[in-house]
Amino acid sequence: MDFPEKLKDLLITTARQNASDLHIAVGRRPTLRIDGTLVPFAQEEIVTPDAAKGLIGALLTPEQKEKLEKDRQIDFAYSFEDKARFRVNAYYQRGYLAAALRLINARIRTLEELSLPPILHDFAKLSQGFVLVVGPAGHGKSTTLAGILDEVNHSRGDHIITIEDPIEYLFTQDRGIISQREVGSDTLTFDDALRTLLRQDPDVVMIGEMRDSRSIATAMTAAETGHLVFSTLHTNSASQTIDRIIDSFPAEQQGQLISQLSATLVGIISQRLLPRLEGGRVPALEIMIVNSAIRNLIREHKIYQIDLVIETSLQEGMITLNRSMANLVKNKEVSLENAELYSNNPSELRILLERM
Numbered sequence: 001m002d003f004p005e006k007l008k009d010l011l012i013t014t015a016r017q018n019a020s021d022l023h024i025a026v027g028r029r030p031t032l033r034i035d036g037t038l039v040p041f042a043q044e045e046i047v048t049p050d051a052a053k054g055l056i057g058a059l060l061t062p063e064q065k066e067k068l069e070k071d072r073q074i075d076f077a078y079s080f081e082d083k084a085r086f087r088v089n090a091y092y093q094r095g096y097l098a099a100a101l102r103l104i105n106a107r108i109r110t111l112e113e114l115s116l117p118p119i120l121h122d123f124a125k126l127s128q129g130f131v132l133v134v135g136p137a138g139h140g141k142s143t144t145l146a147g148i149l150d151e152v153n154h155s156r157g158d159h160i161i162t163i164e165d166p167i168e169y170l171f172t173q174d175r176g177i178i179s180q181r182e183v184g185s186d187t188l189t190f191d192d193a194l195r196t197l198l199r200q201d202p203d204v205v206m207i208g209e210m211r212d213s214r215s216i217a218t219a220m221t222a223a224e225t226g227h228l229v230f231s232t233l234h235t236n237s238a239s240q241t242i243d244r245i246i247d248s249f250p251a252e253q254q255g256q257l258i259s260q261l262s263a264t265l266v267g268i269i270s271q272r273l274l275p276r277l278e279g280g281r282v283p284a285l286e287i288m289i290v291n292s293a294i295r296n297l298i299r300e301h302k303i304y305q306i307d308l309v310i311e312t313s314l315q316e317g318m319i320t321l322n323r324s325m326a327n328l329v330k331n332k333e334v335s336l337e338n339a340e341l342y343s344n345n346p347s348e349l350r351i352l353l354e355r356m
Contacts, residue, residue, distance in 0.1 A: 015084040026096040052097045077166035108150045119317035124151040129266030130223040134235045158203035163193045194218040207231040223264035238268040238288035239306045262298040274334045286321035326352040
């Protein structure tokens, strides 16, 4: 069987098994991630250097191969025969080619289908402000954002611009106009796209990932000038996210940044995907909705007090990650062991459960 045929079998199996990822690396069998667990293909041979080069090379255009050789890694999207779409990171490790392929669902699921709380619909109704979806890699940030953006697309006649590297979910325009810009093909660089963003008459903006102080500053300026802006960060909580944003700027700029952030930030969603007892994964969320108390804490740089405001603001739709996990354990959707594994504070989680 030649490499493209083997690759075809791997991609079809990944989609059929509803795996989140396919890993190809020298020295081990091709491996799927299913419900958070790595599962090797028992029937496949150990991947050799030549096999890795053939399998991964079949995914790449000549231009992408050149970039991979130059940069030693590359992100790109790959559509397989209109059957499945993947976000791919190809890279070198110990001198050999390797790749991680993230399966992207062809259909964008609604917030209900994703088992997300109804309060998230409120973010799709906003006319302006800055909303962040945060959490570790592979825990559904892009999927949640796509669900919110698609709700905007179906309910409002807005111009939605996304800047992505690479484009993940493909939107079908409904009431809104959607311009999806991919770094490398639709814009030369991320910075170029950010620089011209506001000239393109957007109402809603989605910046795939906040990479540096420039992207953060652009997002907040857009929110400040009457746009609704969504983005993601690899942080673990709302308070850690705010600290990370502030710390990404030099000390002399932080005063202005804090003032701008307190005025533009409207919400942070921190997400984890936990293994469900019945199979599959279920989201646990920390939800922070910026109210006057939180605005004051940001302005006064008392970020450490934000967790207490979230804990005591259930009636406003806020929830801590531990309380969300405790609810899942109480409802017998996830095990206590897994909840503790994903919790930032397992002892607090156990106390919460004792009180429920």
